[in-house]
Amino acid sequence: MNPDLEKLLEIQGFDKKISDLENELKRIDEKENRIIDVVDIKKAQIADANAELEELKKDLSLKEELLADTLETLKKLEVKLNSVSNEKQLQAVNTEIDIAKTNKTVLEEKIEAVKEEIEQKEKGLKELQERYDQLLKTLDEFREKFNKRREEIDKEIKDIEVAKNELLPTINKAVLSKYERINKWAKGTAIVPSRKEACYGCFMKLTPQVVALLKDTDEIVYCPNCGRMLYLDDESQE
Secondary structure: OOHHHHHHHHHHHHHHHHHHHHHHHHHHHHHHHHHHHHHHHHHHHHHHHHHHHHHHHHHHHHHHHHHHHHHHHHHHHHHHHOOOOOHHHHHHHHHHHHHHHHHHHHHHHHHHHHHHHHHHHHHHHHHHHHHHHHHHHHHHHHHHHHHHHHHHHHHHHHHHHHHHHHHHHHOOHHHHHHHHHHHHHHOOOOEEEEEOOEEOOOOOEOOHHHHHHHHHOOOOEEOOOOOOEEEEOHHHHO
């Protein structure tokens, strides 16, 4: 095999490892972001539940004030009832008392209903908060693992880049330039094996002339169909 091609195969291996590690970093970021999204959703649900709870408490306070006013009215009407002087006034006061008692009953029922709703809302809010706290704990645990792996990946990439940069100056500049141009669109498959007289980049059949060059020369051979650099793998040589 051509010495430059052999080195370029090593470079391609380095590039593939770097690409795999970078993709792993992306997957880590995506996984972390998914957990953060769930945490944010739960946080928003807690905020909404708190806002609803505050509204219920305001409504309860208002109804309790109305009930207090109604009870005060009833007291005044009972005092007034003792001071009426005729039947007509008696009927009028009794009517007012009946209305006040009805209002009292309605308000008491509404207050009980609001209290039950508040109790349910507080229970739900407590459960939401517990799930939120657990999610935060999970996020912290994952972040610790993620950050540790990120550091490992960064070190691996730097080590690979050091080895790659040591090798690059030893390769013919024209050949390296050609490889880099092909790799821009080939994405890690700029150099591929030839097997059974076919290019394993585009899987097209190679001409007899190209096959002969691969077998009989030390030249760098390019696929006439896709332009990738070719080499004979061990199976084809056998």
